[in-house]
Amino acid sequence: MLNKIKFKYSKKLISNSLTYKFSLIICLTLLLFSIILIGLYIIGNYQNFQDQTQQFLLELLSYIAIFNAILSILLIVESIFKIVLENRKVKSVINLFFLIITFIFELFSLEISTVISYLSKGLTGN
Numbered sequence: 032m033l034n035k036i037k038f039k040y041s042k043k044l045i046s047n048s049l050t051y052k053f054s055l056i057i058c059l060t061l062l063l064f065s066i067i068l069i070g071l072y073i074i075g076n077y078q079n080f081q082d083q084t085q086q087f088l089l090e091l092l093s094y095i096a097i098f099n100a101i102l103s104i105l106l107i108v109e110s111i112f113k114i115v116l117e118n119r120k121v122k123s124v125i126n127l128f129f130l131i132i133t134f135i136f137e138l139f140s141l142e143i144s145t146v147i148s149y150l151s152k153g154l155t156g157n
Contacts, residue, residue: 051113054106055126061099062133065140068092082151089148096141103134 072088110127114120 051106051109054102055129058099058102058106058130058133061095061102062136065092065095065099065137068095069140086148086151089144089151092144093141093148096137096144100134100137100141103130103137106130107134 068088068091072085072092075085075088107127107130110123110130113123114127117123
């Protein structure tokens, strides 16, 4: 009897994981913050922001892109486990699709910010 109840509750905990939902919210927030940083960098080119400010925006974008890409990979793995183990596959597939797009966007943001940062420093050797 105890095994039956334990299995029932453990299955419910898997499907309603608060950590998974909170991690998805963090991933979405960091994605939106990356988009805002890209927008600020583009606006800063037209508004003549200082070079240090532009460099700071690029470095911040790089760090956020790295963190969000790692978080996306971990959530992709968890989503694959959820697809295999649970009955509600549609929601997990939608989350998986969102996470793959987030991962690709963050890799693209990381590469672009690194290249722009490298080119903006010039050939001074620093």
